[in-house]
Amino acid sequence: MRIEQHPILEFKRGKVVTFFYNGKEITAYEGETIAAALYASGIYTFSYSKKLNRPRGIFCAIGHCSSCLMEVDGVANVRTCVTLVKEGMKVKSQNMDVTKHGQY
Amino acid sequence: MDNIENVELIVVGGGPAGLSAALAASDYGIKVVLAEEREFLGGQLIKQTHRFFGSEKEYAGTRGIDILKRLIEDVKNREDIKILASSRVLGIYEDNVVTILNNNKMKKYIPQAIILATGASEKFLAFENNDLPGVFGAGAVQTLMNVYGVLPAKKILMVGSGNIGLIVSYQLLQAGVSVAAVIEAAPKIGGYSVHASKLKRLGIPILTSHTIKKAVGNKKVEGAIICELDNNWQEIKDTEEFIECDAICLSVGLTPLIDLLKQRKVKTVYVSELGGYIPLRDENMETSIMNLFVAGDVSGIEEATAAMIEGQISGLTVAKRINKNQKEEIQRKIEEAKKELVLLRSGPVGEKIRKGLSKIGLNHGENYDESILKEEFDISYLMKTGVPSKENLESKFPKDKKIFDKGPIAISECFQKFPCDPCVKSCPFNAISENGNINNIPYVDFEKCTGCRICVSKCPGLAMFVVHKNYTETSSLITMPYEFLPRPKKGELVNVYDRDGKIICEGKVIKILDSSFQDKTAAVSVEVPKEHFLEARNFKVRYLKHE
Ligand code: SF4
Ligand code: SF4
Ligand code: FES
Secondary structure, rough: OEEEOOOOOOOOOOOOEEEEEEEEOOOOOEOOOOHHHHHHOOOOOOEOOOOOEEEEEEOOOOOOOOEEEEEEOOEEEEEEEOOOOOOOEEEEEEEOOOOOOOOO | OOEEEEEEEEEEEOHHHHHHHHHHHHOOOOEEEOOOOOOOOHHHHHHOOEEEOOHHHHHHOHHHHHHHHHHHHHHHHHOOOOOOOOOOEEOOOOOOOEEEOOOOOHHHHHHEEEEEEEEEEEEOOOOOOOOOOEEHHHHHHHHHHHHOOOOOOOEEEEOOOOOHHHHHHHHHHHHHHEEEEEEEEOOOOOOHHHHHHHHOOOOEEEEEEEEEEEOOOOOOOOEEEEEEOOOOOOOOOOEEEEEEEEEEEEEEEEEEEEHHHHHHOOOOOHHHHHHHHHHHEEOOOOOOOOOEEEHHHHHOOOOOOHHHHHHHHHHHHHHHHOOOOHHHHHHHHHHHHHHHHHOOOHHHHHHHHHHHHHHOOOOOOOOOOHHOOOOOOOOHHHHHHOOOOOOHHHHOOOHHHHHHHHEEEEOOOOOOOOOOOOOHHOOOOOOEOOOOOOOOOEOOOOOOOOOHHHHHHHOOOEEEEEEEEOOOOOOOEEEEEEOOOOOOOOEEEEEEOOOOOOOOEEEEEEEEOHHHHOOOOEEEEEEEEEHOOOOOEEEEEOOOOOO
């Protein structure tokens, strides 16, 4: 969900870029973070906790809490809330227990 | 070592404190390297869509985002300031070397001085399921919504009623998110009363002595269970209540980000009033390590206005030390800035900060007139509910009620002492005064007030109204600030609300002032039946869908 009109702000969105979340195509705008783009597309779970496999989403959105860590283009533990989207990039949830959450 | 660069000053952090520090130092020819971990400058100012309090000199009445634009433009125009964006300061070492990771390259510097303006991080709260997606820090909600234009939720529960909690709740409403309630564990509202009143008029419940017990939901938040607390902060039996919401926003305070200070072994102390561990420092913002300065939230949690002044003080102090000339002028500037800070912190809302600072040996306000330190009215009801008491209101209405018959007059519904003065500065007829100290409560001189409506758009607390009692035989005209979409149209019928957020009557929009002068806070005049001229203080257009 994106804000289309705002009484104070104007959102000048960049070019449309597409990237992949667990294989699924996501439409985003240049200049926004992976986390913001995922959230706007209705994806709230980014990773799973290591021990209990509980879902994790955004908490701080400024790179200070590590609850948004994902695998980006093969690199693990990327803070997606401060990493900008790039065309074609592959983003994957981490520590996902497929027996619990199904295949992706 | 040839790969180490000698520089005059490194400022870490491109928020309001860091930007102000860099500017102040470069004013006197100091060469600055400004390192910011994000790809853009501005720190938290980038999400502040509301107008700032404080004094006009420090941009009061201006929206955070516009203050930011000015600061950034200024910084970018300075040849002496080298901006390193997307740059993480990794280490500050005993031999004075500073290492910065910039675009995957490690750079090394030896600066003559460092100013750390690294800001703060949000505190967390313990409750069941607090790790569910949909539990956010208030800053995250603001980032999604105000930086990226992404809706954080449809309906949110706000936990915490400090200024951030109140301001973010209001911003959520502006973005089109509904706010189920603001809950506060303490028996009174933590932020400024004007922010709380703004929400109350919109019908948002503010529940003091309430806390969250549990987030409900499977894969993400679907609701919350809250309960009431007694005077000893213990849960009152059978007060559990389920609140439906798809996000929970935590706004329970900030704590200084002192990691880099720790690394350099700066002496720190725990001061609860200032958010946790803070560096020991002197009046010039210098820490226990010579030539290592701090500014802004890292030195103790305060408002952005104080952060900017602290930035100036540290920047000027560095300039004075390095610069050979102009020492007297710089010193004069430092003294001015210090005075400004003292004034800012001199009222009752500054008490906590004064107390915290006194714990690290800095005294503030001891030379102050006792009368400024105390509230003028009993505002306990206001601070519990967000709604002013009858006595509070009576004190700001004209003593002689016949004055209402003279024509339109401004009514200031601002009852708490805090540093703010745009109303005073905005009135072209000098009809508003606050008696010398920006913490004092503003009063309208009804003889001088012409009812021109200028103050309605200028007050950052949205606490100025213009009331024209005898607009017609049977109706009054109330001019109110309005910051929502859709904008009403002339002649449109709207629902009119009282200070409690209850609908009281229907009104008709007569006039709308909404040009660039109002800067997006429209002043809307609504005609209401005369019997409501003392209560009508908000309105909503009936079709909330965007056109
Ligand atoms: S309505 Fe105009 S004259 Fe009256 S107090 Fe406000 S700005 Fe001053
Ligand atoms: S009435 Fe004046 S002091 Fe009160 S919030 Fe408005 S501008 Fe500030
Ligand atoms: S949400 Fe906290 S680091 Fe990304």
